[in-house]
Amino acid sequence: MSADREPNLASTKTHAVWQEFGGGHTSFWTICHDLWTHRELIVIFGLRDLKVRYRQTLIGVAWAVLQPLAQMLIFMTMFGLLGSHPAEASVPYSLVLLTGLLGWQVFAGTVSQGTNSLVLNQALVTKVYFPRICLPLSCIVPPLLDLLVSLPLLGVMLLICQQPLSPTAVLAPFFVLGIILCSAMAAVGLAALNALYRDVGFAVPFLLQTGFFLSPVVYETSALIPTQWRWLFHLNPLTGLLEGLRWSLLGTPAPTLSEALITLAAMSVITVGCVRYFLRVDRFLADRI
Amino acid sequence: MSHLVLQVDRVSKRFQIGTREPYYRLSESLYHLGNAARQWPRKLWRQGTRCITETEATTRDFWALNDVSFEVREGEVVGIIGHNGAGKSTLLKILSRITEATSGRIRVRGRVGSLLEVGTGFHPELTGRENIYLNGAILGMSRAEVRRRFDEIVAFADVEQFLDTPVKRYSSGMYVRLGFAVAAHLEPEILIIDEVLAVGDAAFQKKCLGKMSDVARSGRTVLFVSHNLVAVRSLCQRVLWLDHGESRDINETGHVLQQYLSDIQRPCLEKHWGTPDTAPGTPAVRLKRIAAFSDNEDPRQLTIGSSIHLEIDFWALEDQLLLNPSVVLQTAEGVPVFNTYPMLRNSILAEPLSRGEYRCTCTIPPHLLNDETYRLQLYMIRDRSACEWRIDDALLLTIADDTSREEWYGKVIGAVRPQLSWSAIPLLSAPETTGTVVEGT
Structure with a gap:
């Protein structure tokens, strides 16, 4: 027993901080402190979802590679039959497609899982306390691992097309981080909205389908969208991020400075808006979910 | 210290109960969109935080916790x-x-x-x-x-x-x-x-x-x-x-x-009626009062360790009635535990009663009931066999456990918990601890 006590005393010391909450008093500092102590939870939730997802499947994680591969082949065939590709001719279209699809997969996977994250874990939300934002945030983990698994596919395609990797490729992780941020924030906002209005759960698959065509996944904006309308497309931060990702990896036309600024502004608005909305809903989530 | x-x-914690939950569905928000298109984004935001809407007047506040x-x-x-x-x-x-x-x-x-x-x-x-x-x-x-x-x-x-x-x-x-x-x-x-x-x-x-x-x-x-x-x-x-x-x-x-x-026992331990007009019963006999109390310092506190006394007062409104009360104690689920009625010899109940007020008392001994809630059903029997009237749930008795136990804090099951005498004696002294027993040496 005495051997037990020593770590106890130590833990009392580290936790001997007053935390205050209730009636709108919960300070931002408390929220951040909480998120920090529960940081491992995000990964554990993510891995749990991953384990559960691929349990009792035959080919398991190979699905992560198979899906973008199949989609790439379908769109290549389709536009091949049409006789023209909605992209600049300087880079093989298959690579344009694959980078777009891989980026989109991170977003779509996170958002579709994230929207339902609170509702699916209702039992947890109403019975135990933990920072609830961990649930939608954790939904980024499985799509991210899927992306890692399917990166070799991109490598193979680069070899097949004999496309040299441009030196700007070192910047690619920043664009991926941008996509991760957008996906996570959309998941956070939609999860809160879905907790109150289950309609959101129905709308999201449809919105994702629309978003697939409104974002430059299977096309390049420079090849398809008239110049005077491009700013409109860049209000969707994924446009800038996907174009940027392609630019860094393949050397397709880079987004202009004004387009980059619009993208950054849109990302900031989404981040602040979604987090604030979530924290507001969080206060009575257990009563209303 | x-x-x-x-x-x-x-x-404090307030819940809102009422005719209308403040928009649960998006369609309801969309309905309000028609009314106040300009305010809608603000409203969606606000009611996400606090349900301040024009419907608030029709909802009632319920304070689950107050100060x-x-x-x-x-x-x-x-x-x-x-x-x-x-x-x-x-x-x-x-x-x-x-x-x-x-x-x-x-x-x-x-x-x-x-x-x-x-x-x-x-x-x-x-x-x-x-x-x-x-x-x-x-x-x-x-x-x-x-x-x-x-x-x-x-x-x-x-x-x-x-x-x-x-x-x-x-x-x-x-x-x-x-x-x-x-x-x-x-x-x-x-x-x-x-x-x-x-x-x-x-x-x-x-x-x-x-x-x-x-x-x-x-x-x-x-x-x-x-x-x-x-x-x-x-x-x-x-x-x-x-x-x-x-x-x-x-x-x-x-x-x-x-x-x-x-406190929890007060409401169910006594019932009484001021006049025969309002009292339950039949024109021949009506119940005036029924009460239960214990020997504890606070007689309203019924415990396993104390006797429980029942008092039944009634009005006999006709002459020459041969009456006796009869009590059935039931568990909370309504399963009868026992039925008890007065032994009639040496009692005024042995003879027909004249008009007037009478009191019957009955004592339930300590260490008979369990720490349960019991329902008390009262019968008035006429001529030893005919039920004149019956009152279900005349009283609700909640018995508390005032015994102190060392080892086991859980529930002792059973409709009753009588104190019975137990003893233990050794049958074999000092059993052999070695594995082999050698016989006949």
């Missing part, structure tokens, strides 16, 4: 008691931060671990091992901390062989054991427990209670909600009594429990 670990300062304040010091075990719906669960949910108070504030020093329902953090598809880590993370522990406690948790829950089995294949007992084990070994500075003793077998209950007092002894604080007053009495130094969302009392355990017991 040890220092404060928890301060609850004027905490509750108390303080808890390090190492205290504080019980929380109250009727169903008194706000106990709401308070625990606020303290464990599952939901937020409408007003007031809470200051906590250290980590709060709550066990409001056992095993809720478990995912059925994951194995026992994976779930231990998942639960630890939910309660704010790092992987390293869980690893340090892992063997202890597994040993306490007694699930070694099933560690790598998905918990969906666990028996409910194993589920509960694992849940309590994880929560109890996480070493939060404040442990909140709600009715855990209602689940699990006897041996496990004992283990849980033992663990709780260990936790308290090691300087941590426990908040314990239970309907099991025996357990509350044995474990808690102080008790908070909630009544309809308000704090009735927070004080030393014995004091609060005594008040609580006399």
